[in-house]
Every structure is written in C-alpha cells, then in structure tokens.
Amino acid sequence: MLNRILGIVKKELLLEIRQKHTFYGILLYIASTIFVIYLSLSETPETTIWNTFFWIIQLFVCVNAIAKSFLQESKGRMLYYYTIASPIEFITAKLIFNVIIMWVMSMISLLLFFVFLGNPTTNSILFLVIVFIGGSGISLVFTLMSAIAAKAQQNAALVAIMGFPIILPQLMLLMKLSKVAFAEVFKNGAVIQLVGLSLLMNVLVVVLAMILFPFLWKE
Amino acid sequence: MNKSWWKILSFLLLIYTIIAGFLCNVPRLPILNETIRNLYFHVCMWFGMMILFGVSFYYSIKYLRTFQFKYDIYAHCFASVGSFMGILGYLTGFLWVNVTWITDQSQSIGSVLKEPKLIGAAIALLIYGAYFVLRDSFTDMDKRARTSAVYNIFAFAMLFPSIWIIPRIVGSLHPGAPGSDSGNPALDRKDLDASMRMVFYPAVIGWTLLGVWISTLKIRLSLLKDKIDSNE
C-alpha cells in the first residue's frame, strides 16, 4: 500500500516536472503578486502588514496551485488511477503531493518576500517552520475542496467559495502564531498550544479526507 | 394527532416564553437593562441554527450510509431553515449590538464584527452558503446528493474546532467566553440566574421545534414535488 502511494506521488511529481508550464505559471503568479504589493507600498511594510500579506498570498497561491489538482485530471487518467489504486491510497498520495508542492511554493514566495519586502522576522528559522505547518494545513483543506469541486461543473470559483470559510480560523491561527517569529512575547506555553492546535487541525482534515473521499471516488 | 405532540409543545413553550419572558423578573444589569430579555429570542435563534445544522449533518451521514434520496432532501431542508434562523439571529444581533456594545461613539460596527462568536456565526453562514451554491451547480441528482453530503459533513466537522479555536485568538465581547478580558457590559454565565434559566431553556426548545416544524413542511413539499416530477 505504501509502495503504491509513493508510486502515485512519484508519478505526479514526474508529470509536474514534465509539464513545466503549470509550475512556471504558478511561479509567475507568485512573483507578479508580490511585485504588485512591492510597488503599491511606498516603503517596507511594518510587521503586521507584512505578516497579513504573506498569509493572504499563501492562501491565493494555494487556491491556484492546488485547485487544479483534481480539476485537471482527465477522465482517462482518473480511470487509470481507479484501476491501480484504492481511493484511500489515491487521496493520501494526492495530499502528500499537494503538501510538497505547497512547501515548494511557500519557500519561493518567502524568498521573494524577503527580497522585495524585507525580512522583518527576528527568528527566520522559526518562521520557516510555521510556514511549513501552515502551508500543509492550507493545502490539505484545498485538496479536498478541489476533489469536491471537481464533481461540479463550474469549479474554480467553487473551490474558493467552499474553502475560505473553512480555512479562515486556521489562517487566523497562523497569523497569530507567526507573530512569535516577529519577537512578540507570548504567554508561557501559548506557542506550543497554538502549534499543537494547527497540527491537530491538519490531522483532523486528513482523517476526514480519508473517510469522505471514497464517496467522491466512485462514479 | 399523536405524531404532532411536539408541534403543540412548541406552541405552548413559545407562548410561555413570551409571557414569562416579558413578565418575569430579570437581573438588573447596567447597560443591558431590559434588553437582557433578548436572550429568550436572539440567542435562541443561534441555538436553533446550530441544532438544525447538526440535524442536517446527521442526515448527510445517513445519506452516505444508505444512499436513500430522501435523506438528501432532509439534509438540504434542515440546512436551509437553519441558515434562515442564523440570518434572523444576525439581524436581531445588529439591533441588540447598537444599544449594548456600541455605547460610545468611537466603536463602530466594524470593530464589533471581529468578535469571535460573530466570526463563528459568519463562518457557519458562509459554509452553508457555499453548500447551497454547490448544490445548485449540479444537474445530476445522485452526484449532487453525494457531493453535497460530503461537503456538509466535512464543513460541519471543521466548524466545531473553529468555533473552539477562534475565541483563543481574538478577544471576546460575549459574556463567559474563554479569553474574554471582561470589562464588557454583557451578561455573564453567573448572571444567568435560575429564573432566567427557567425561561431560557424552554425558549430554546420551543424555537428549535418551530424550526424543525418548518423544515418538515419544506421536506414534505420537496418530496411531493419529487413525486410529481417522477410521475410525469
């Protein structure tokens, strides 16, 4: 089972590398949005604004990068997956793959943020860890949303409509949490609690995806 | 007639709510004054909404277990009446906020809207808004039922941790919420004394049952429409 999951992940990655245009598309999307922010702000933004911008960009990058993960699949390819894997294996592979993609995207956008908008963090490593946790959380939710939206006809907008209210609390949590990296003092143990909460949310999403995806799978 | 005992119960409870709600003694609290009686009406809308959403969630699970089409209709109707109650809760909330939370000029409605319970309520309403949009985007009945049931279950399951998390991030104006740094002029759980409880709990049950009644009417109408469609 593990082998098959890894196989699908590997195949997806290969596909992603081979059809470079989608990857570059997202890359360009990140770059241009950050550039627009850079141009519209006359000076380097203060930490709160930097933080807010960063997470909102993450959200939109995720919607654009992950939303297509199911929408793009042709009927033929789905049929192929159907024959080689069980739904749980398939969704696991998809989740892993999307988390990896999101991590790459987050790294790139973080780098661009540092270049264009300065680095207001006092503890960059810590911030990086938070970005990884947050990125995985956002991508997990949107993977499932994408799977649902793929069943509907008018889909891309639907992903955002369905996903935003669900991701909102997590996003607030992440914005709050990342203030740690901006040298804001937290109550004792509050950081651990916040990290634990966002990890728990991720686990919850994964479990729900495992339970619910098989119902979307059969056709 | 036996089956409709709860409709009569709802009727009696609501009559009791109005009589006792207006005439019984309530704690005398500053700023709230008589508006504390809104508890019997405004807060019940939220309780009713959450209970109806819960019922909708239950039927979505039931649908995925049995794939009987009627459960999809059940889930849809309960969700829509729940949203309706939520909207009523919002509207009444606006009225109440104007006299209690927005007491001095500097506080705008915008600052109040960041209040955790309001965020939670907004999320719930947005989720169910998305649920209805999702339903509308299908033409195939079976696919629609299945997909929207999946979304309903996922969204509802995510709603609870959200409602639990948000107050820990944003300070609350609502009374008795964890992390609320007091100084807010609303009522506390402690203030909800015995005489108010005597009215409040029946009121919640009464309003919820009314919501359920309206939902069942909607369900029966949809089922009838379905029958007629299939006969033709």
Place this chain on the structure above:
Amino acid sequence: MNKLLLMTMFLLFSVVVFAQQKVEMADTLRSNGKIYTVVAVCLTILIGLFLYVFLIDKKINRIEKEIGDKK
C-alpha cells in the same frame, strides 16, 4: 470575628442595593400594566404565525393524500 462578618455582610448588602438602585429598568411600564399590551401583541403575532404554519401543514397533508390516492 462576628463584627467582621457583620461588616462584610453589610458591605455586600449595600453594594447589592446600590447596584439595584443604579440600574434603570422599565419599571413604569410594568407598574401601570401597559406591559400586558406588549405581551398581548406578541402573543397575537405568535398565535397567528402558528395558525398559518398549521394551515400549511394541513394543506400539505391533503395534497399528500391526494397524490397517494392517485398512485
């Protein structure tokens, strides 16, 4: 000891009394009985609402029977 207890009791009591005097409620509305008008209005609306829902309920019942007979 006793004195202290009395003192605190007195203090607490006075606070309660103070709080009660300070908060303005619609006591006039209650004392002259006009509150009953409000209750009556609300009750009329509620009863009307329930009657309406009840009638819809009955109507659906009838239609359900009609369609059931046809089948």
